Amino acid sequence: MTADRLARSVRRQLGLGRVLPLGGPGDTVWVTERAAAGVLRAAAEAVPGIRLGALRIGAAKGPDGAEGESAGAAGAPPGSAPGSAPAGALPRRPLRVEAGFEATADHPLPESAGRLRDALWEAAVESVGLEPEAIDLTVTGLLEEGGPRPACPEEDADPPEEGRRTTTAGRAAAAVPGVAGLTSRLGGQRHPSQVQIAVGTGHRALDVGRAVAAAVTAVTQDATTVVVTDIAGG
Numbered sequence: 001m002t003a004d005r006l007a008r009s010v011r012r013q014l015g016l017g018r019v020l021p022l023g024g025p026g027d028t029v030w031v032t033e034r035a036a037a038g039v040l041r042a043a044a045e046a047v048p049g050i051r052l053g054a055l056r057i058g059a060a061k062g063p064d065g066a067e068g069e070s071a072g073a074a075g076a077p078p079g080s081a082p083g084s085a086p087a088g089a090l091p092r093r094p095l096r097v098e099a100g101f102e103a104t105a106d107h108p109l110p111e112s113a114g115r116l117r118d119a120l121w122e123a124a125v126e127s128v129g130l131e132p133e134a135i136d137l138t139v140t141g142l143l144e145e146g147g148p149r150p151a152c153p154e155e156d157a158d159p160p161e162e163g164r165r166t167t168t169a170g171r172a173a174a175a176v177p178g179v180a181g182l183t184s185r186l187g188g189q190r191h192p193s194q195v196q197i198a199v200g201t202g203h204r205a206l207d208v209g210r211a212v213a214a215a216v217t218a219v220t221q222d223a224t225t226v227v228v229t230d231i232a233g234g
Contacts, residue, residue, distance in 0.1 A: 016185055019089035019227065020057060022129045022206045027092075028084040029129075029209030031228040032185065033057050036128050036205075038234025040097070043123035049107060050116050053100035053140050060094040060133045084225045086186060086194065094133035097124065100140040113137045128231065129206020169195065169224070172215045178203030179212060185229040193222050198230035205231055 017033025037055050044052035085091075097120060103112040117135050124130040173195045174182055180200040195216055199205045209226040216224040 016229070018058060019086050019186075020095060020130065021085075021090060021092040022209060022228070025092055027206075027210065028213050028223060029206060029226045029228070030086055030089055031128060031130075031205055031209075031231075035199075035228055035231045035234060036124070036130060039127045039231050040099075040120050040123050040234075042234050043119045043127075044099075044101070044116060047116050047119050049104040049143065050112060051102040051143055052116070053102065055097070055099040057095060057097050057130070057132070059090050060096040084223060086225060086227055095130060097132045097135040098138075099135070100138045102141040102143045103139065104143045109139055113139070127204060127234075129204055129209075168219050169216045172219045173197060173212045173226075176208065176211045176215050178208035180230070180232055183229045186227060193220070194225045194227065196227045196229050199228055199232065201232040 015034055017037065019030050019032055020036060021027070022029040022031050033056075036057055040055060040057075041052055044050060099116075099120070101113075101116055103109060103116075117137060120135050121132070124132055124135075170182055173179060178200050180198040183196045183198050186196060195212060197208070197212055199208045205228045209228055212226045213224045216226075
């Protein structure tokens, strides 16, 4: 098994999902699928008459109908610093959100789908920094009107790990506004050019990640990869 496949396998076992690119080609910021999905699920909870089911965030499909290779397998994405992509991360190409949902019959299903799509899109862009190429929704069932609303499936909600890193890079990252703490979801912070963080409430993950990358690069003089592994409120 290659290192890239091993990284993806470990993340699946830990429930972290894919590592998704944030920002444009010149950015070195990434987010775990679990962290991003948590924010989208929280937004769906606020849509009346909707129960979100399975949700997946992945690379948009190419003309052949297949997703692109991971950035780790294909090398650093164009415009990114060499080695900036975490092992097994998706390449910097358009993303796609796919989700199933149930809805009550008191509104036409297309209307319910539109309200849910708007909520997911706003959360993805404004709270995380993702700009999905498409949000594909599938109706999986009807909810009973007036009945108790079933809870959305929840991800493993273990709290962010407090970083014990006392290096200059770690202190620089932790001091950035919006950073709730350093984490080690992807196997620890053993390399000074990669920092894993939790983002606090009310902060956009992409903006915080960019600020951390700049702060750490300023003290290490090396291009810094930032992986957002937790987002408060998600």
